[in-house]
Amino acid sequence: MTKWVYAFGDGRAEGEAGMRDLLGGKGANLAEMSNLGLPVPPGFTITTEVCTYYYDHARAYPEDLKAQVEAALATIGRIAGKTFGDPDNPLLVSVRSGARASMPGMMDTVLNLGLNDVTVEAVARAAGDARFAYDSYRRFITMYASVVLGVEHHNFEEALDGYKERKGYALDTDLSASDWKTLIGRYKSIVEKELEQPFPQDSHEQLWGAIGAVFGSWMNARAKKYRELHGIPASWGTAVNVQAMVFGNRGETSATGVAFTRNPSTGEKELYGEFLINAQGEDVVAGIRTPQDITERARLASGSEKPSMERAMPEAYVELCRIYGIL
Numbered sequence: 001m002t003k004w005v006y007a008f009g010d011g012r013a014e015g016e017a018g019m020r021d022l023l024g025g026k027g028a029n030l031a032e033m034s035n036l037g038l039p040v041p042p043g044f045t046i047t048t049e050v051c052t053y054y055y056d057h058a059r060a061y062p063e064d065l066k067a068q069v070e071a072a073l074a075t076i077g078r079i080a081g082k083t084f085g086d087p088d089n090p091l092l093v094s095v096r097s098g099a100r101a102s103m104p105g106m107m108d109t110v111l112n113l114g115l116n117d118v119t120v121e122a123v124a125r126a127a128g129d130a131r132f133a134y135d136s137y138r139r140f141i142t143m144y145a146s147v148v149l150g151v152e153h154h155n156f157e158e159a160l161d162g163y164k165e166r167k168g169y170a171l172d173t174d175l176s177a178s179d180w181k182t183l184i185g186r187y188k189s190i191v192e193k194e195l196e197q198p199f200p201q202d203s204h205e206q207l208w209g210a211i212g213a214v215f216g217s218w219m220n221a222r223a224k225k226y227r228e229l230h231g232i233p234a235s236w237g238t239a240v241n242v243q244a245m246v247f248g249n250r251g252e253t254s255a256t257g258v259a260f261t262r263n264p265s266t267g268e269k270e271l272y273g274e275f276l277i278n279a280q281g282e283d284v285v286a287g288i289r290t291p292q293d294i295t296e297r298a299r300l301a302s303g304s305e306k307p308s309m310e311r312a313m314p315e316a317y318v319e320l321c322r323i324y325g326i327l
Helices: 017-035 048-056 065-080 119-127 130-147 154-167 177-195 203-217 221-230 281-286 296-302 307-312 315-323
Strands: 005-009 043-046 093-099 109-113 238-244 255-260 272-277
Touching (some): 005 065, 017 048, 017 093, 043 065, 048 203, 048 238, 109 203, 130 154, 154 177, 203 238
Antiparallel strands (some): 043 238
16 A cells, blocks of 8 residues: 555654655655654645646545545644544644745645634633634634635635724734624625535535645646746645644734744845744735844844844743844
């Protein structure tokens, strides 16, 4: 039986850094970090060979792929102490692409997958924070509807902007749990109106929809043009990485961001990065809010005040930065 799925997490992995062609760059690096004992959220990689099979067989999957995915989901759940699709203790996952060559922003991503009208309440109870749970659910609906179901994103943005204007809110963070519940109802109505069917509530249906969307995005117009410009063969395909969610939108002690080992503007070998407090990755990528620089040097260059970062950053992250001499 062909192995289509490679798991990682809990200090070990079925893959390693040298398997970039099979696992894609992201999958190979996640496996390597897991093998090194770094605290990587558990997950699994569906190989680039599945992408090749997908396009060679009229967008169908190998027969034994589903069983391997289910086994890998169970492994993630065991490590995380949650169960995918469970109404009382649900595992939520992210679904991301990962070609062997970096193609930033060219393919699709889905976050917070596994949320529905029932599991969102379980997440709210477990977190003791209904606003966080419903904020995550509205993010999932808009992202999944846009990426997987083909509903134009501007439909949701217009609904949100109109609601904020009526309520006198300036920022998304001004909205309460009750506000997000109201908007979630409107978002689901938008989906039903556009597609003449309700937003999917079954977690497994959601997962396979997202996996198909990531493989499908390998052949979208922007990915094709990027490969053409950078000499990347279409035959390489992309892997799909499914990973337990961690949340940057859990309040003022949580954050999301990006970091590089070189300055992308100058090429200088130095730590470079940006972060946002109480946000998810889409907020950084979409430019919804202005991120803060990670390093003191970058903050000074941009004219930012030194104290603002330490006030905003989670204590554990500040301590880690101090250890490595970043602050």
